[in-house]
Amino acid sequence: MYAQMIQSEASQDDPQKLAEFQARIDADIKIEPRDWMPEGYRKTLIRQIGQHAHSEIVGQLPEGNWITRAPTLERKMILLAKVQDEAGHGLYLYCAAETLGVSRDDLTEQLLSGKMKYSSIFNYPTLTWADIGAVGWLVDGAAIMNQVPLQRTSYGPYSRAMIRICKEESFHQRQGFDIMMKMAQGSEAQRRMAQDALNRFWYPSLMMFGPSDADSVHSTQNMAWKIKMNTNDELRQKFVDQTVPQAEFLGLTVPDETLSWNEEKGGYDFSEPDWSEFFDVLKGNGPCNTERLEARNKAWDDGAWVREGLLAHAEKKRARKTAAE
């Protein structure tokens, strides 16, 4: 789940048009770029797709941190392929956002200035190789929980991007679990690494779904528009229910003493993450916020001459072609 706490925008549109629009959504007819849409729907989607795209881009950093240290050639290839996929996801999503009348450069500048957010999870460090396993298993696992239902989202280009992304994400999650399995069955030091990774990534993964929004006005509007398909609590519960048996299978302990199976609800009871930490991370006070934004800004600033050079060349070529005609 790479989009957190997306606020909806109030719409001041013609009630008749709004009603027709809602009827289309209720009938599961996709909204396409040329169709009329309420301004609030457009703005909310730009915010959500943009945040999702930024998360894919910033998400390259904690994993890229381990490409040069991956322990085998095969692991290195798998991680490279995964990070490459993520950059590709960023590209599809920016393209989907562009159909709503915003440019990729605009969105990038908003990311770099800190005006737009990316998922809080990428502000946590990857300290050991097991963290790469945990990112695949837990972080991609949590992302899939949200993205699978979003394949049915009302906006056509977003839905189609999600369908492509979901295919690749399930492979990402499997490779993460596979790393964890090797670690959990490995040496004492490897098992320690695996448990430590689970300890550090468990609560930040639960935070990926955002605080409870069952009573939120934004959530209700976004769900009516089918921009959001489930409440944060529903998705979090589903994630915990899926992940706890996997941790048991790995022989790892979920760092939550209150965790227990609740027969009546058919799911686990578990502790909420520390939401004050979550809000700190959103405010820029996570362990890696500064490094992540610095790295993205540096890449953008250092690359300015490249973008300008290639653009100048493309213009020269066009001019020469015109002159020759």
Add this chain to the structure above:
Amino acid sequence: MAQNNTHLAEFLLRMGDNALILGHRTSEWCGHAPVLEEDIALANTALDLIGQTQLWLTYAAEVMGDGKTADDLAFLRDVWDFRNLLLVELPNGDFGHTLMRQFLFDAYQSIHLPRLVRSTDPRVAEIAEKASKEASYHVERSADTVVGLGDGTEESHNRMQAALDRLWPYVGEMFATDPVDAAMAEAGIAPDPASLRTEYDALVGRVLAEATLTVPESTFAHKGGRTGQTHTEHLGHLLTQMQWLQRAYPGATW
């Protein structure tokens, strides 16, 4: 190991180590490229190169016949046992420097690998078949970028010329023939590298001219990487990072 196998193993290490070390350098860019499309392209190039590494080093390990694997060769040899060109172990520098190096290497591969497809050694031919397809795509892309940046703005032009001046002394090593190359050529396994120079100069000259860049006049060449005689100080640091987990936790499976 019989003498001809020693030569073959040496040749395979040269092929594998070039791909491994350049793949490592390229992968250092992950998440830091000037534009998203370049992030994707650099990761893709690194992925192809590490894929080639696996094929060359697996075969090298088999020929060496002492029970080692490709991973052992990649992660458990020290500097003096590496056989890559000095060019590929140099630090990345700026994006222009990275792409210039990529082009100078891709141009070589795009000529060398198709010759290897006709190797008398079927495994070499098979690996080269796959790798040469990737190399022809790589050289197309890196040549395009070199032209775009060389013939772009004044700043991009100056940076590309500086990159070419810095890297050119590392090109000659690709064509320096030694007894290993002579043995490979005699057995019809690989061409004599010296025989590739004319074609290389023509290709590189054409692209650099289009890029409005000037090929340095000096023919001086730094050598020693592919023979293992010497390396730059940079390789040790690269290996320190690349081999760290395998060295810190000996015998672990990952």
